[in-house]
Amino acid sequence: MKKPKIDINNLREIAWSIWDPLSLGRATSDWRQIEWLDEYDGYMLRAFGYLRNKGDEQRAVDYLCGIETSAMGLRATSEMKDGALETVKALHRYARELRSNRFD
Known part of the structure; x- marks a missing residue:
């Protein structure tokens, strides 16, 4: 069965309104106005893939934390x-929504 198409704007909304580890979007109230709109796309797509294919939330969390520390040079914190x-929970909700829409 074919998987439903991902709407990148849904992933961007999650990235900019929840994740945004570099606080690039803090200067605006509308994430769609951000100059670097696609900055986090690759990270969100990969984390989403972990959830969509295997439902592996811990792997997705570890991946995002790894990006923050390795690729972005941030210090690991509990926050x-x-x-x-x-x-990841927001991404997982979106993955479930896509699965349920497949049968509509």
Whole structure:
């Protein structure tokens, strides 16, 4: 069965309104106005893939925390893990929504 198409704007909304580890979007109230709108797309797509394919929330959390520390050079904190977990839960809700819409 074919998987429903991902709407990148849904992933962007999660990235900019929940995750945003570099606080790039804090200067505006509307994430759609951010100059670097696609900055987090690759990270969100990969984390979403972990959830969509295997439902592996811990792997997705570890991935996002790894991006923050390795790729972005941020210091690991409990807030980082909490933010990654909140982001992954939102991504997982979206994955479930896509699955349920497949049968509409």
